Amino acid sequence: MNGGMITAQSSTSIGQTSFLFYITLIISISAIVLLIIFYYISTQKTILKEKAESMGYESPNEMVRDKLAGKPRLLSWNVFLYDDSKSIALRYLLASMVFFFIAGSFGLGMRLSLTNPNPHLLTPDEYNVLLSEHAILMIYMFALGAAFFLGYYLLPSHLKLKRDVMGGYASVAFWIWLFGGIFILVSRTATRWYYYPPLALELAEYGGGVFNWLAVIGLEMVFVGVVINCIIIIKLIASERSKDIKLSEMSLFTWAMLFTVVMTISSAPTLMVGLGMLFYDFFNPIFFTAASHQVLLFTIMFWFWGHPIVYIAIIPAFGLIYEIIPKFTGKPIYSYNSGIIGLGLLLILSELVWGHHLMNSGLGVAWDIFFGTTSFLVVIPSAITVFNWIASLWSADRIRLTTPMLFVINGIIDFIIGGTMGVILSAAPANDFLHGTYFVTGHFHFIFLGLTVGITFAGIYMLFPTLTGGRKYDVRLARWHFYLTALGSAVMAGAWGIGGFMGMPRATAGYFARFQPYQDVSIAGGIIIAIAQLIFLYNLAKSYTKQPSISMDNVLENNPTSPEIPVTTPAPTPPDINITGGAK
Amino acid sequence: MNKKQIELAWIIAVLVILLSWGAINIVWIGDVHNSIATENNHVSANNSSNVQLIKVQGTQWSWTFTNSSGVSTTDAFNVTVNKTVELVVTSVPGEYIAVIHDLLIPQMGIQIYAVPGQNNTIEFTPTHTGVFFFECVEYCGELHYEMRGYMTVVK
Numbered sequence: 192m193n194g195g196m197i198t199a200q201s202s203t204s205i206g207q208t209s210f211l212f213y214i215t216l217i218i219s220i221s222a223i224v225l226l227i228i229f230y231y232i233s234t235q236k237t238i239l240k241e242k243a244e245s246m247g248y249e250s251p252n253e254m255v256r257d258k259l260a261g262k263p264r265l266l267s268w269n270v271f272l273y274d275d276s277k278s279i280a281l282r283y284l285l286a287s288m289v290f291f292f293i294a295g296s297f298g299l300g301m302r303l304s305l306t307n308p309n310p311h312l313l314t315p316d317e318y319n320v321l322l323s324e325h326a327i328l329m330i331y332m333f334a335l336g337a338a339f340f341l342g343y344y345l346l347p348s349h350l351k352l353k354r355d356v357m358g359g360y361a362s363v364a365f366w367i368w369l370f371g372g373i374f375i376l377v378s379r380t381a382t383r384w385y386y387y388p389p390l391a392l393e394l395a396e397y398g399g400g401v402f403n404w405l406a407v408i409g410l411e412m413v414f415v416g417v418v419i420n421c422i423i424i425i426k427l428i429a430s431e432r433s434k435d436i437k438l439s440e441m442s443l444f445t446w447a448m449l450f451t452v453v454m455t456i457s458s459a460p461t462l463m464v465g466l467g468m469l470f471y472d473f474f475n476p477i478f479f480t481a482a483s484h485q486v487l488l489f490t491i492m493f494w495f496w497g498h499p500i501v502y503i504a505i506i507p508a509f510g511l512i513y514e515i516i517p518k519f520t521g522k523p524i525y526s527y528n529s530g531i532i533g534l535g536l537l538l539i540l541s542e543l544v545w546g547h548h549l550m551n552s553g554l555g556v557a558w559d560i561f562f563g564t565t566s567f568l569v570v571i572p573s574a575i576t577v578f579n580w581i582a583s584l585w586s587a588d589r590i591r592l593t594t595p596m597l598f599v600i601n602g603i604i605d606f607i608i609g610g611t612m613g614v615i616l617s618a619a620p621a622n623d624f625l626h627g628t629y630f631v632t633g634h635f636h637f638i639f640l641g642l643t644v645g646i647t648f649a650g651i652y653m654l655f656p657t658l659t660g661g662r663k664y665d666v667r668l669a670r671w672h673f674y675l676t677a678l679g680s681a682v683m684a685g686a687w688g689i690g691g692f693m694g695m696p697r698a699t700a701g702y703f704a705r706f707q708p709y710q711d712v713s714i715a716g717g718i719i720i721a722i723a724q725l726i727f728l729y730n731l732a733k734s735y736t737k738q739p740s741i742s743m744d745n746v747l748e749n750n751p752t753s754p755e756i757p758v759t760t761p762a763p764t765p766p767d768i769n770i771t772g773g774a775k
Numbered sequence: 776m777n778k779k780q781i782e783l784a785w786i787i788a789v790l791v792i793l794l795s796w797g798a799i800n801i802v803w804i805g806d807v808h809n810s811i812a813t814e815n816n817h818v819s820a821n822n823s824s825n826v827q828l829i830k831v832q833g834t835q836w837s838w839t840f841t842n843s844s845g846v847s848t849t850d851a852f853n854v855t856v857n858k859t860v861e862l863v864v865t866s867v868p869g870e871y872i873a874v875i876h877d878l879l880i881p882q883m884g885i886q887i888y889a890v891p892g893q894n895n896t897i898e899f900t901p902t903h904t905g906v907f908f909f910e911c912v913e914y915c916g917e918l919h920y921e922m923r924g925y926m927t928v929v930k
Contacts, residue, residue, distance in 0.1 A: 310920075315917050315918060315919075315920065316917055319914075319916075319917065319919075322914075381916075381917075383914045385914070387874070387875050387913075387914075389872055389873060389874040389875065389891055390874040390875065390914075390915060390916055392872075393871065393872055393874070393916065395871075396917065397835070397871065397916050397917035397918075398835075398871065398872075398874075398916050398917075399916075480891075481866075481868070481872075481873045481891030481892045482892070483892070484892040484893070486875060486890050486891050486892060486893070487890060487893070490875075551877070551886045551887055551888055552877075552888035552890060552895070553887070553888055553890060553893055553895035560800070560801055563797075563800050564797060564800075567793055567796070567797060570793070574789075618796055618799075618800055619800050619803065620799070620800065620803045620884070622886075623884055623885055623886045624879065624881045624884045624885070624886060626877075626879075626886055626912070627877055627879055627886065627912025627913060628879070628881070628912060693881070694879065694881030694882070694908070694910070696879065696910045696911070696912045696920075696923075697912070698912075698914040698919065699910075699919060699920035700919070700920045701920040701921070702920065703908060703910075703923065705908075
């Protein structure tokens with residue numbers, strides 16, 4: 192907090208002038224930009240209001256609710272004016288994609304800096320900032336943002352929503368969440384996403400970052416936004432779904448979202464309190480300092496939330512896999528009930544495994560035995576889920592390998608590999624030499640790249656014609672996007688897994704020269720992933736220039752899996768096939 | 776075998792693997808870890824002359840090793856082969872404040888956090904002579920990656 196001020200004051204008078212000049216310049220430019228945005232939004236709102244009044248509605252929100260409810264919605268800037276669920280969903284899509292590319296470029300920057308055993312492209316300070324920002328933004332802004340996008344977009348259709356009245360709250364929550372993310376981004380925090388206290392309290396370049404206090408505020412804001420959203424989603428599912436849909440007939444994606452938000456609400460408050468105590472420590476260090484002998488208290492509060500968050504990031508993807516598979520096999524999912532049991536057990540057990548992140552920290556034998564055992568148990572629901580997917584694929588007469596389906600199959604394979612690595616980690620003897628190495632990084636990048644990222648892309652490809660108002664994406668480019676993402680993530684995470692097994696420490700700006708081969712391979716993988724995402728962007732730009740040519744109706748929205756609604760055979764035409772068919 | 780038997784065999788095989796792994800886990804943990812660490816409980820469990828007691832202090836950003844005769848070394852230490860080594864690990868303020876570190880010696884299969892205000896103990900017995908690397912694996916600030924060095928096992 193003080194570092195910046197001291198530097199500014201101690202510089203020469205010329206330096207001071209230019210410092211003030213730049214500050215003034217930045218403030219003026221941002222004021223002008225904000226004014227333009229405000230002018231645009233207020234004009235649009237006036238137009239919308241007049242339109243609503245001419246159609247006999249009291250407020251624009253009511254008009255949007257009546258005219259657009261339950262219908263497919265395309266992506267446009269107007270979603271920032273509307274407050275219904277689908278518009279909120281598209282806001283989350285836009286924001287999470289922007290943060291995905293920002294955080295992804297941070298990841299690429301770290302990879303490129305590691306081409307040499309000693310930091311050569313970035314200084315250690317810069318590397319640590321990228322390290323922290325990559326993790327925080329990917330988890331809180333991309334993964335949670337994508338989960339809310341899918342939830343808000345698909346749930347109104349899956350639940351045949353009768354009322355959509357929580358939009359105002361959802362809008363407020365979105366802005367709180369977004370500004371929290373921006374605060375984290377500009378704070379240049381260097382605490383890693385753990386925020387472990389004595390380091391997080393060190394407000395300096397060499398410690399937690401000069402403006403780390405802003406990152407703490409930002410994360411608290413993210414939490415407020417996320418928890419409001421979760422309550423809204425529970426209300427959507429519990430009290431606003433159509434009477435036609437019984438609890439036992441809800442789509443598996445709805446169940447997945449329900450379990451996700453319940454898990455969030457039950458684990459987030461601990462870290463919200465922890466962050467509050469951490470913020471107090473900036474002014475009056477009493478809670479988490481060496482003198483208190485309670486340094487590990489924050490780590491416990493953190494991981495009580497920190498482990499559920501990784502499930503929160505993947506369970507919506509689990510739900511979406513259940514929705515996508517029947518669309519391309521033409522048969523219902525193998526077992527609807529075991530799908531719910533698998534996800535529900537995951538909800539319960541995943542809240543009991545967080546202590547395995549602190550196995551070597553001196554918390555005692557009982558700790559290691561308890562959390563090692565629960566970590567084994569969490570295999571059971573994961574295996575139920577995976578076997579359900581495999582059985583669905585196995586019993587299908589024919590699987591159509593469209594781009595979304597390829598992402599799903601790759602996601603299942605990646606989850607099996609990454610999950611197995613996780614089981615290895617949960618054994619205390621193995622944990623002793625694998626914890627804190629790249630093995631862990633490989634473990635969760637397999638799962639995150641395969642499931643969170645891959646299934647989000649699968650969902651985007653499925654919804655593509657809807658979101659773009661009936662445009663097609665280039666299937667060949669989409670295939671390249673898939674193959675390169677899958678190859679790159681396997682190469683990168685695989686190299687990390689092997690290197691980590693040899694003892695390569697993670698989160699380091701430099702490394703022993705003996706680890707050069709593993710780093711080089713993972714850098715190649717990282718570059719391949721980056722190229723794949725550029726292909727995705729090119730594909731978007733290419734389809735933007737084309738005219739809309741197919742229907743906006745969407746099987747993912749209008750044909751949810753549930754025991755009562757069998758999927759018709761032959762399967763409804765998915766967007767992918769339409770696109771190849773109508774290429775002329 | 777029919778489908779039911781295959782299913783049953785599958786379930787039993789997985790359960791056997793998981794349970795035996797769990798049993799190994801519990802036995803192994805009982806051997807290595809002793810108790811919840813506090814400021815003072817760093818008295819060696821087996822107080823025989825065969826134990827080499829080494830005090831380890833992590834600071835931003837180096838490791839200091841002090842052996843029983845009071846000799847301190849930085850980012851390097853020597854131990855004798857086939858004699859149990861007991862590390863008492865903590866974190867102390869150096870140039871800056873004390874933060875959490877984590878000492879990993881992968882080839883010895885041990886890892887132990889260095890937590891300010893806590894003395895964590897861990898034991899291992901090197902069975903081969905040679906030079907083994909160790910490193911800090913809990914992110915601890917700017918030069919975290921330089922908190923590494925070599926342990927030499929001598930005859």
